[in-house]
Amino acid sequence: MNEKNAIVTGASKGIGFSLAKALLTEGYTVYGLSRKPGSLEEVRWMTCDVTDKEDVKQVFAKIVKDAGRIDLLVCNAGIGISGAAEFTSAEDYARQMEVNFMGAVCCALQAVPLMREQRSGRILFISSLAAIFPLPFQSFYSASKAAINAFSDALGLELRPFGVETSTLMLNDVKTEFTDNRRKTATGDDVYEGRIGASVEKMEQSERSGMSPDQVAETACKLLKRRHLPSHKIVGMSNEFLGFLCRILPTNLMLYLLGKIYG
Numbered sequence: 001m002n003e004k005n006a007i008v009t010g011a012s013k014g015i016g017f018s019l020a021k022a023l024l025t026e027g028y029t030v031y032g033l034s035r036k037p038g039s040l041e042e043v044r045w046m047t048c049d050v051t052d053k054e055d056v057k058q059v060f061a062k063i064v065k066d067a068g069r070i071d072l073l074v075c076n077a078g079i080g081i082s083g084a085a086e087f088t089s090a091e092d093y094a095r096q097m098e099v100n101f102m103g104a105v106c107c108a109l110q111a112v113p114l115m116r117e118q119r120s121g122r123i124l125f126i127s128s129l130a131a132i133f134p135l136p137f138q139s140f141y142s143a144s145k146a147a148i149n150a151f152s153d154a155l156g157l158e159l160r161p162f163g164v165e166t167s168t169l170m171l172n173d174v175k176t177e178f179t180d181n182r183r184k185t186a187t188g189d190d191v192y193e194g195r196i197g198a199s200v201e202k203m204e205q206s207e208r209s210g211m212s213p214d215q216v217a218e219t220a221c222k223l224l225k226r227r228h229l230p231s232h233k234i235v236g237m238s239n240e241f242l243g244f245l246c247r248i249l250p251t252n253l254m255l256y257l258l259g260k261i262y263g
């Protein structure tokens with residue numbers, strides 16, 4: 001019988017799917033959450049919209065009843081929007097924060113009481129380099145991931161005495177359906193002299209030639225073998241170098257360079 005139970009949100013495709021597959025190989029019993037079930041037969045699928053608090057509560061209650069304990073929660077479900085901040089509808093930016101931030105928070109807070117009582121457990125948030133390199137015309141996406149990073153750190157401090165650890169996995173470009181599913185607002189591109197379209201196009205090109213989700217899952221599994229989780233882990237050598245630059249460069253210089261590339 002498997003001893004370790006993991007929950008992966010957004011497990012039906014992309015990075016979540018690869019994570020679920022890799023965790024099964026590592027011997028976890030995997031509960032997969034998404035609005036549509038995925039195709040992996042060994043995963044215990046729970047249809048759930050992470051923005052629906054009641055839905056999340058019921059699904060976690062079912063998992064706890066079935067599994068008895070939660071060793072790992074991966075908050076991965078996420079969406080992306082793009083466009084100039086001033087031309088993004090309130091509905092779109094609220095949804096961005098609801099899925100990526102509030103959705104992850106809602107799931108994490110369902111797992112916390114049990115992990116605290118168990119005096120063990122790990123919560124891994126799937127974040128982005130955009131959390132530390134805020135991208136123009138993806139301001140709300142960047143903000144949603146920066147919020148996750150801060151939340152993960154603060155939550156980790158609260159839970160440390162109970163043996164519960166939190167961590168973020170910060171990704172750069174990964175080749176998934178995320179790119180095609182991005183909700184793009186081109187409104188105002190004339191006002192911004194074509195910068196919105198050019199910036200998003202550039203970033204999408206990088207995503208389409210990005211790393212595979214299996215590579216992300218491999219790094220996550222290596223991380224989970226560590227005795228303690230780092231507060232943040234950047235995936236990929238070149239991306240780790242970018243993270244290093246972010247730490248040493250003065251913020252204004254970093255923003256100037258970002259503006260040159262994506263502005």
Ligand SMILES: NC(=O)c1ccc[n+]([C@@H]2O[C@H](COP(=O)([O-])OP(=O)(O)OC[C@H]3O[C@@H](n4cnc5c(N)ncnc54)[C@H](OP(=O)(O)O)[C@@H]3O)[C@@H](O)[C@H]2O)c1
Nearest residue numbers: 010012013014015034035036049050077078171174176178
């Ligand atoms: N791809 C990249 O380049 C990249 C880079 C940095 C960070 N990330 C982050 O990685 C995570 C996964 O992205 P991905 O590239 O794997 O995207 P993806 O292929 O589009 O998969 C997104 C997953 O999230 C689920 N999801 C979306 N909204 C949901 C909701 N309201 N409730 C429950 N599940 C929901 C989707 O399932 P359903 O549609 O069935 O609900 C799907 O399983 C996201 O947090 C993203 O921000 C991605």
